[in-house]
Amino acid sequence: MSMYFVVFLYVFLVGASLAASLINDILSSVIALSIFGVLLSTAFAIMQAPDVALTQAVINSGIITAVFLAAYSQTEKPGCYGEEPDE
């Protein structure tokens, strides 16, 4: 486990958090948050916390993202859901 990898990981972590915060499009920032969750669980795994990493990956990137998307899909106008976005 080289130090470069760890530094890279943390830089990406902070970058993903900034992206989740600053991007104006909600869907993109939800995806950024999901990426952030995965990176965080990698960081936990590096810090020798396998239990925490597993939970973080499964809960934050699985269920919470699903619930986020379920909630977000309802802020669209009624007709938009399920249609192709290119109209």
Added chain:
Amino acid sequence: MLMLGYSSAVVIFCTGLYTIMARRNLFKTVIGLSLMEASVLLVIVTSGFIPGGVPPIAPFRGVAVNPLPHAFTLTAIVIGASDIALALAFIVKLNKHYGTADIDKIRGLRG
């Protein structure tokens, strides 16, 4: 490595706080809460890490990392997840009424 973890946690905490205070969209607020929570988790896990340690699963060779923060973090993750799910449920309900998630357009949430 410890300092790195702590510093990024502080940056992420402040990012989350800023998101809650400055952004005017309810989804952004929830994202901010999620970021703040994640940073606290990072602080807790980092505080138990020992460079060169092994995971706390017996039988271990060498020095194991501190298992107590892991237990706390597990608890905090689940609690945070239920908070966020609840916040999203409220947003869905409000959105049905107002048709928007913009804080400025929802009467009671201004200020």
Added chain:
Amino acid sequence: MSLVLAVVTPLLCAFLIPVFHLVWKTLPVCLVGVMGLASLAASLAAACTGWVSPAASLLGGWPPDLGIVLVADRLAAPFMLLTSMGVATSLVCSLEKYGGGPWRYYAIFFLLAASMNGILLTADLFNLFVFYEIFSVAAYLLVASSMSWQAMEAGLKYLVLGTMGALFFLLGTAFIFMATGILNMALLPEALSVVPRETLTVISTCLVLGLALKTGAFPVHFWLPDAHSSAQTPVSALLSGALVKVSVYALTRISCLFFLSNGGGVFRVITIMGVLSILGGHLMAFRQDDIKRLLAFSTVAQIGYILVGVGCASAAGIAAAVFHAINHMLMKMGLFITSGDICERVGTRSIRAIKDTAGVLPANVAIFTVFALAIVGVPPLNGFMSKWFIMLFSVTDTGLCPALAIAAGTIISAAYYYGVVSALVGSVVRRNTGSPGNNDLDSPTVSASSVITGTFAVLCLLAGLAALWPPMQSSFLSIGETAVDIEGYARLVLGK
């Protein structure tokens, strides 16, 4: 009798309710009543244990430094009495109002009762956080349980600010763990004394900010008026009467244990927050026309009085604060329940509109007036006594400024409560002199909630008189002595 029953009994009730729902689509009222009685009995037993012979009970059979310990002492016991009375009252009102229909509401209600007992009993910082989260989640949901849009908004606002408070609290806990490696509240006062100054500042900032957010003290009070005014009557009464006091307990316990001997300007900050809450709460209440919103802002101000008492950092000041917490429970629950009853009868919550209508029951108005007099602070009643004591002790401990704020606040509150009472009395007079159309409202119904509010009104008078009785004063002083006695707490928890 193990203290854990006080937490587990309501918890079991909450877990059983979904099972019962499969049998009865509408829960039988007596079943909910029996469950309420069981949890009330468990809480009162724990409170008695704490008052008569303070005790600790170990969980899982582990020694106190390995596992989690529950402790009931003389600071927790009065709060426990207060919250269990508040919960019982609110449960009776809810049962009277909704019957056994909303079973999820009752499940959340019992979870709330369990978590309040957990917060009051636990001696572990992280366990406190966990119970605080159950407490908060249940409170957000109870606020939103009326399903109106205002309630949803208030619930979301409460949720965002409350979760922020929880995260600040968790960050403070994480810093404590980083600095000392322990979370047992009895071992921490000693361990914190060697922590560097800067870290201690961070810890105190995070813990006090988090708890203040949850309490609803003035600079961070935004959620409180909305949440307390848009919930249904029994829930508002419970929120103002009992929930806020639990946060005050946590603030008192933590600041006394961790920061009394280790310095840091925590108590000064609490005093400042208290003064700001008194002035801000009363001034905002003065501008309200909605009666429930007025009462909610008045709650902010009353929290201010309690915080000023806690900010004295002396046994006497904390004892006076606890006395005021109990009095405020009696008065504010009574005010919310009677005003809710009146508003329902009249069909409006605006004070100006009440003035123009008739149809308010004289008995309700009489009881409301007693509570209003008590909360303003008219001498023989309890509100005067506790405010007087807080003023007295704050002059000796923290200077003249809080006392002046208390005096000013009393004058403002007299002004706005006079407005409410005169509107209500005017409405009664109007009814008796004319408006023959409203005679159908005359039927005097004795409801359980009016019996309870009547009892509370009598208790207000009795508590005011009891405060003059020296043995009562000395036993109240022992509450404050327990709060500041750090070694005693450590002895109790560690069993040495």
Added chain:
Amino acid sequence: MNIRLALSRLASMILCLSFGMLLFQGIAALDMDNRVTGAAAHYLSNAPAETGANNIVSAILFDYRAFDTLGESTVIFTAVCGIAMLFPRKQILHSARGLSFITRRGIGFVAPFILMYAAAIILTGHLSPGGGFQGGTVLATFTVLMCVVYGSGFESTHLPPWKKDLLESAGALLFAGVGLFGLIVGTGFLSNLSAGFPSGAPGTLFSAGSIPFLNIAVALKVGAGLSTIFYCMINIVEDRRGS
């Protein structure tokens, strides 16, 4: 208006930065020499003998600090109860709209393995990383996957809400029952080996006393709860599309 927005952003940025500086100073004042001290050291050296669990995090979660875990799963219980209260479901829509036939078949082959994975995580929680929370969440994610593939009709035919309520309550009551057993025996609420739960041979599947039971209880609670949350939120989407 725009200036006001910019000003408020600037103010909150300054506030956040100063709070960050405060936090950073607090961290910098500490020495960065992490050691395992106090209770944690005791857990590391004695947990396998005292609780029978090889995974020390599990030993802490379900034995030393099991009361925390009870509280934590109660938070989920509360949130689920509340979300189900906020979204009352009078009738459940049968939307059979899912993905294509090939995907359904493919998922049909994968499904047993996902369930097996969840079961393995739950049942070996005391031996290896994982446990009730993770396994329960995998179960909940499985129902989400089923919803994506088969449409929400899957829920109404296989897992109606009352069944999930029952499962959740059963998990909660199992947890509380294990706790009360210790209280009745007289060794304290939620006590494990001292209450007479069989310790078994260390390192095998049937060991660690009550910890596997608590894992199952938590898995039921978490799995049913998170699945309820997801279906409560998703059914509204169906509502809107249908109308």
